[in-house]
Structure formats: structure tokens, C-alpha cells
Amino acid sequence: MVTKNTYIGVLLISTSLLIFSCKKTKEDVVNPQPVAAISAPASSYDNEMPTNWLKLHLFLIKDTPGYAPPVAARSLAYASLALYESVVSGMPQNMSLSGQLNGISGLPQPDSTLEYNWALAASTSQYTILREFFKTTSDKNQVAIDSVRKFYEAKLKVGSSDPTIERSIRLGSEIALKIFEISKKDGGQDGQVANFPANYVSPGGIGSWKPTGSQVIPLLPYWGSNKTMASENLKNNLETPLTFSFEKNSAFFAEAKNVYFVSQNLTSEQKQIALYFADGGGTITPPGHHFNIANIIVKKEKATLDKVAEVFVKVGLSLNDAFISAWRGKYEYNLMRPSTYITQSIAKTWSPFLTNPPFPEYASGHSTAAGATVEVLESIFGKTYAFEDNTYSPQYPNRKFDNFEAYGQETSLSRVYGGIHYRFSCDNGYACGRKVAKNILNLKFKK
Template sequence: MRPLLFAIIMVIAISCSQQKNDYQQVLHDPVLYSKVTGLLTEVITYDIFTPPVASRIYAYAHLAAYETMARGDSSYTSLKGQLKDFAGVPAPDAGKAIDYRYAALMSFMEVGRTLTFSKDMTDKIVDSLQALALDHGMPAEIKQNSEAYGIAVAKAVLGWSKKDNYAETRSAAKYTVPTDEGKWVPTPPGYFQAVEPAWRTIRTIALDSSNQFPPPPPCAFGKDPACSFYKITKEVQDTVSNLTEEQKAIASFWDCNGFKLNVVGHTMYATKAMTPGGHWMGITGIICKNQQADFNKTVYTYTTVSFALMDAFIACWDAKFTFNLIRPETVINKYIDANWKPFLQTPPFPEYTSGHSIISTAAATVLEHIYGKQTPFRDSTERAWGFADRSFETPRQAADEAGMSRFYGGIHYRSSVIVAREQGINVGNYVLSKLQMKKGQLASK
């Protein structure tokens, strides 16, 4: 088990050796929900899920928690009939006492356990939550009813998840790398095949289609030093060759490379890190805590952010595999400087548009709608990977920095970052306007 995962589980399970009668205080703590989300991030990282697949896991796990929570809080509305072909979740049996917040935790983890690989890790998380309920005095009948209902909701959500075309993408025909000049090809050092080339066929959460907010075509490829494409490529080369220490820190902080292939001499080894979506799950927890959101609002926030992340990845991947634009590293090495290297490792999929920029902006748009634009926070999500905290005055400021980090890293053209930012705003606002989750909710602007 990862040391951090074990440490967090021990924090959750602390004080279980002494019988208490404060289960509501313990299990209804919104910070607990954030900790459990963090534990799922640990599992997703350990299992090396790609960023798009990770976003799918978060979306369905939080949906299950949300639907469970909403059954116990009339101020929140079920998404039955709002999500494509989502028939809702079963009603609880009449007369049975249920702790809906504890049930939401169980529902969240049942989906997370089912959609990930490391069952030993997820089982330990569930065991620690059950121990909390038992050792803090939850009556046996309520505990049993709550666990059973949480699992029933999870099964309904999992049933819906099976219809999103994910299974079909696992067996989709192998992606054929384009041979046209200016199109994406695998990049060093691993020369991996394209990640999730069929992801645009995944059913969206709120968007009407994967290309509902299509970006304009990218700058036309060209090798002449006088043409626009050469100039935006040279800008990447020159920027990376003259990075400030602050720009290096920004690029490294937001790298979020789930499987980085390190090369030392003739030796190669891989290291893992959380996905970009996992980073924004961490930010969501920080903001919820800072804003003193209660348990239910915390679940609502995570769910809405996770929906924006999943739809943003689908929209981004639609653009990537529509245009199949070549990466700066390939252009520079082939036509300008064969020895040039980007500051960050180029990820294995087409360049246009920037995934970090669209998903970060979509998430920030949701967070600012819920908590206000002036929502300062200190981002500590990267401590486990040895990076210092970074402070932001607004979620949008963080999203803008995340997007520019890819330009500083030498893996995106500046224009791809800017265009993706607009995509992210559109996706975030559409999720907010399409899904009415909170009674009295104001439409997004």
C-alpha cells in the first residue's frame, strides 16, 4: 500500500479503539468526504488510469454519493431525467432508518471500488469507514440499512455507467497514426501510442455532444520561417530555452503526468503522479473546507466539478483527434533543432487543444459559480510529490496558470492554451445551466 494512502486511512480510523456515541459528528464531517475522495485519488494514481478515464471514475463515484445524499435532503434535486437515459436510483425502503451521509460515503466507495483495479486498497478504505461507524456508536440497524442503501444506489449508477460506450472503446480498432505532414506522431522517450483515441465517443454528462463547443481550426502547418505556424513553434522553443525559475516551478507544479518515463543514461524507469482531474479534486476539497461548506454542499460541489471535468475531457479529446495536430517537440526536432527537448515530457496524444487548460477552466468556472469569483486558496495538493504550495486569489487564476504551465513546459503552443480556455468556460457554464441540482439554483452566466 502507498505510504500516503496508509497514513490517511490511519487518520480516518484514529480513535476507533474506544467506544463513543458521536457517529454523526464524525461521519457527517465534510472533511471526511474530502479525505475519502483523496483516498480514491491515491488508488487511481496507483492503478495508472489515464486522465480521461480517471475523470469518468470521479464523475460516477460522486454521482452515486450525490444521489444518495439528495434522498435525505430535499434542497437537492435528483438528476433522474436530467442526465441522458438516467432512470434514477431506487427509493429507500419505507420505515427504514438511514444515515444518508454515511450511505453516501458507502455509495461513493462502492463505485470507486468497482471502477478501479486495486481491490485490496479500496477494501481497506471501506473497512476503515465501517470501523468509524461502529466505534463511534452508530446503531447496528442504521449502519446496516445505510450500507445496504448506499450499495443499492451505487449499483444503479454503475448500471447507467455501462451504457456510456466505455466498454466498446476498450476493444476499438487500433489507432492509425496519420502520415500527413503536420500531424501528430508518437514522441520520445517512450514513443507511446495515442491515449484514448476513441474517447470522444463516450457519452457526455451534460453536453449534448462531444463537439458542442468546437474550437476553431488550429494554425495551418508550415515550415517557412515567415509563416504563422513556424512563428508559434519558435515561440515555444525560445520560451523553454529561457525559462525563469518561476516558470519552471509553474510547469512542474501542474505537470500531473500519471506515468512519466524517466531516462538516466541507458536506464529507464517510470514514476506516477495524480492526473490533472485528481489535482482539481484536491483543489475542490480545499475550497470546500475554506468556505466551511457542510457535508451535503461538499458532495454537491465535488459532483458538479467532476461532471465538468469529464465533459471537458470528452470535448478536448474530440478536438485532439479531429485535428491530430503535431506537437512542438516533433516540429522543432525535425525542422529547427534536433537536440532540443521540452521542459516537461510530451504526453502521448495530439496537441490541439490543451487538456490542462480546458479541464482546469471548466472546474474553475464551476467553483466560482458556487463560491464566488473572489475565492482565495492555498493549493497544497502536490505536497506528496515534493512541490511547494502555491497560492491563488481565484480559481480562475489557478486555471490560467495550469493552462500556461503547458506552454512553459514546451508541450503546447500558446494558442492552444488560449483556445482551450474558452472551451472550458463554455463547458463549465453549460454543465451549470443544464443540470438543476440545487433548488433555487441560479443559472450560470
């Protein structure tokens, strides 16, 4: 088993062994002037630094109590936004998202007459945002965050003048701090310490969610009211679920019976899929899994810093809004889990292959996030991009996919195989995620 200390040591040692190859030779401004004429462009830096910061971020999600999937998606969104905004002025074809996102404006901008080291600004932004979002993590993890900062600060400043180093660090820090201050107003602040608010009372009624374990208060019941990144995602992108019914000739009964039938005939491959995509407690969670796919691909493509920043921010903003949308549906419809339905109407002693999470059923968060991720990655890398998922190596064998849709569908259907979602919950959630991501992609990233 890889321990926390082992991980941190491997991260720091491996990065120190890499050959230095990063640099090859006041008010809101939505479209800042590029500083490329003075500064080396963001495209002149490689992907080592941002992908290693992401690895640490995913580790912190796994190792910090309270980082449930919606909370994890939120931290990844703001970190990716800080990354993008810290380098966008070094991307001549791109535009800042300041003033385009819901409630996010007034981000600091660089002085177009001065030189900046975009990689140094970006690294500082990641350090600053992680320190703010993970104040509740362990002391050892805090040391790890600071160690990665020191490593990249020493590495990336080579070749830059002292004034350039100072202003680049200041820019990255100021952008991250401004973004963090804005994040306090989105409704999700400190979600990691309030997963199960004691003041919430679950509504009753026929077909409503009932606890399936010892956790009586459901997870993050107010999360669906959070402010989305895209204003368009404030709208409900989720279809109404099937009308609830215990009648044996109803469409709802047929859906529950399908879950039961699948569970009684699970193949070894379906069990493996259910376990592989469980992404439960003590893991990097579903949004972390999707981000790891993005990380795998940008490294495979040898993407430069500018490309990584654009990929990450599109994935991050989409996942944030996808989880808000899914959680909005969960507490608006408050639908019971298949296990409750099946034990009441089909088989009294039945239990799902996976353990039920402590919150209402509709819609599947896994599926909603998968749909959003697929929409983004297809828009960037195309619909026929083949890749290999090594997220849980060596615990589980790597999984190979011919395209993003195959990955998304397998992620979504894993919840039916696990017995914890109806098929319509997965299908509708997946479609919702695609709509959410389209609204993110409709923002103006390019000039």
C-alpha cells in the same frame, strides 16, 4: 517518501482519532420528496467522511496502472455522482440528477416514509463505486477500500436503529451499483486496461501527430466518442485550431516560434510551475489535482456533507466532459506536437522542458480541465476566493492564489512552459472547458 502502506495507515489512524461529530443531535424520480421530516438532513453531517473517501480515491488513481487523466476523470465523475445521489433526498433544496443527465435515469430512490442515515448511505456508495472501478488495483489497495468502509460503517451507525442502518447501507449500495451499470454504456468502460488499443492506426498527412517517443500507438484514441454527462456537451465546444503551415510568415509558425522562445528563456519560477502542474504518470493526474483543490476548499470552509456532495458532483461531471471534449479534438485534428514542428523547421536539436505525452496536441487537456474547474468553483465560491494549493507538499512548495482564475491560468500556461503545447491550444482548451462546465451548471440542481 510516503509509501502506500504509510498512506493507508495514516488515513485509518487519523480518522480514528477524530472526535465523533457526524450527526448533530422504483422508478426514476427527478424531484424526489425530501425525507427531512423523518431523517436528519445531510447538512447535519460534517465533511470528514466524503473528503477522506476522496483522498483514498486519489491515491488509487495514482497507484493503479492505466488510470490516465481521462480514465481518472471518469471514475471521479461517477463516484461524485454516487455521493450526490445518495444524499440528495436529505437536501431539501436540491434535486436529483436522475433523468437530467445523458443516459442516466432510473436511479433508486429512498422511501419518504422511512428514516435514513445519509452519511452512512454516502459512505457505502463510495465503497461500492470504488470497488467496482478499481477491480484491477492491488490486493493491498482492496484491503484499504474495505478498511475505510468498516471504519465509517462503525462510526456512522452510532445513534441509528438497526433498520435505519440496514436501509441506508442498502440505498447507498443500490445507487452506486445502478450508476456503475449505467457507466458500462458510456464507451469508457475498462479504459484503464486498454490505454493503447492495438487496432488503432494513426492517420498520416502534413501537420499530423507523430510519436515523439517509443509509444507508437497514442493514448485512448476513441475516448472522444464517449457519452458525455450533459447532452449539450455532445456538441463540439472547441474552436478550430490555427491552420497548419510551415511558412515562416504564418500564424502557426509564429506560435511554434513562441514555444521555442519561451523554452530558451525559462525563468526558475516558470520551470517550477511546469513541474508542479505536470501531473504525469505516477501522480493523481490533472483531474485529481483539480479535485484536490475542491477538497482543500470544502475543508477550509468546514462544509457539511450536502455542500461537499454538490461541489464534488459539479466538479466531477465537468471534468469528465472536459476530457471527452479535449480528446475529441485531439483525434479529430490530430495535430503535431511543438517538438516535432520545431525540430523540423526551427532548431533540429531542440527538446521540450517536459516529456511529451503520447497523444496528439490539440487541445491541451490540462487547460480544458482547468477552465472547467475554474468555472465551477467560481460559480460556488466567487471570483475573488483566495486559497493555497498543497497538492504536492512536501515534494514542492505550496502555491498561493488570489483567485481561481489565477490558478487556472497558471495550470494552463504550465504546458507552454513545458514546451509541449502551443499557446492557442491552451487558450482554446481553457475556453472550451468553461463552456463544458457551463452546460453542467445549467442542469437543475436546485428546486
